[in-house]
Amino acid sequence: MFENASRIAADAAHALSETLAKAGRTVADNCRRFGGSASDDAKLFRARDAELADSHRNMLSHNGDPTPIPTLIAETGWHTDSITLRAHTTDTGTVIPPRTWSQGTANAPPPFHEGLFASRAGLTELFRMNIEAGVRLDRLESLTPINPHFNCHGYTFSRNGEAGWLAGRRVEDILSDNGFREISATGTAVPGDVVIYRDDGIITHSGVVADTTSEGIQVISKQGPLSVVRHRLDEVTGMYGPDVSIHHTARPGGRFLTPVANSAETAPPWPATRP
Known part of the structure; x- marks a missing residue:
């Protein structure tokens, strides 16, 4: 509608490279055991849904006791029903079309692949990979169920995640177009500022930014296709990198992009073919 197929594919590849490159280096050895084609991997993950609850590799320390990751995920819950997606614009008129979960995860760079994003077992594996990369989802406060229809940038810059899998390459333009300025001193951050x-x-x-306390800045962010969590400012740098900045805008709409009128569409079902 707004971009041709090649542009969409390029966005997808670039976005996954941005978001997952560091995690890929951290967990590559763990993922090599899932070799084979994307379709084979998807079938493998679906077949292993029942196994994961008893799998030793999903046993990690949680509040001092070993708890299976599937149990932790069951406590977080799932929201996989279709949502409304919309195109958005920046204040300078740049149109950003919505991206579906399948577009956002297409051409995922190794060691990531379609199978990780296309089933509950695959997202369970991503949950484990996050923990091993230093994002201790087993210890963070989950604020929403797992929802694969939008990513962290979709959460940060659109209401209800309606931008879907917003590409990281768009973020610099959003910060510039919508009047964000970097805050030099973290002590001046206020709730609603973008991290x-x-x-x-x-x-x-x-x-x-969720809150500033004597113990530091608390942040709310979405972990890829997983849940929205609350964490300390530096609690996810092991996976996403040590360079952290905070940005403020005084625009009336705050951090949210402006939805394009009459652009609503229904996100495709997840998974595309239910196991």
């Missing part, structure tokens, strides 16, 4: 994580200069993650 940007970078690794080697590449934007890998974003979130929103």
Whole structure:
């Protein structure tokens, strides 16, 4: 509608490279055991749904006791029904079309692949990979169920995640077009300010300042296709990189992009073919 197929594919590849490159380096060895084609991997993950509850590799320390990751995920819950997606614009008129979960995860760079994003078992594996990369989802406060229809940037810059899998390459333009200024002193941050994580200069993650306390800044962010969680400012740098900046805008709409009128569409079902 707004971009041709090649542009969409390029966005998808670029976005996954940005968001997952650091995690890929961290967990590559763990993922090599899932070799084979994307379709084979998807079938494998679906077949292993029942196994995961008893799998030793999903046993991690949680509040001092070993708890299976599937149990932790069951406590978080799932929201996989279709949502409304919309195109959005920046204040300078740049149109950003919505991206579906399948577009956002297409051409995922190794060691990531379609199978990780296309089933509950695959997202269970991503949950484990996050923990091993330093984002201790087993210890963070989950604020929403797992929802694969939008990513961290979709959460940060659109209401209800309606931008879907917003590409990281769009974020610099959003910050510039919508009047964000970087806050030099973290002590001046206020709730609603945007937090940007970078690794080697590449934007890998974003979130929103939730609160500032004597113990530091609390952030709310979405972990890829997983849940929205609350965490300390530096609690996810092991996966997303040590370069963290905070940005403020005084625009009336705050951090949210402006929805394009009459652009609503229904996100395709997840998974595309239910196991």
